[in-house]
Amino acid sequence: MKKVKAIVYVRLKDEVLDPQGKTIALAMENMGYKEFGAVRSGRFFELECDSFPELQNRIDEICTKLLSNPVIETYRVEMVS
């Protein structure tokens, strides 16, 4: 069975405050990097898996149940073969 890699990117929704991003933006300003504006942070997960027909649905299930909090976060999935 063909092996693929699914990369799941999880980030806070735009309307949700991101204290980690704010802190990084402040640190960058204090370090003299004035050309930069807002910073948003997120996480990603690389899942190794077999390629099978239901894969996309299965990954959506894992994302909503385990990898993200759908109330405040969004995710997108990228498949790499």
Add this chain to the structure above:
Amino acid sequence: MKKVKAIVYVRLKDEVLDPQGKTIALAMENMGYKEFGAVRSGRFFELECDSFPELQNRIDEICTKLLSNPVIETYRVEMVS
């Protein structure tokens, strides 16, 4: 000045153990998702910035000084306009 977004992806080097990824892989197995193998985790940061000639070097500097630990982590930068 043109606004661009730089997305910095930071992940542990392949030879460095990733306990968070291991835990997620275990949780997935316990939840019945048997088709999946190893999981690796990482973080990303979206930096809003002006486009200027030295931008790439500046971002490399920020990555090594602030956003990643070059001893155990690697990063890659994606520019989105």
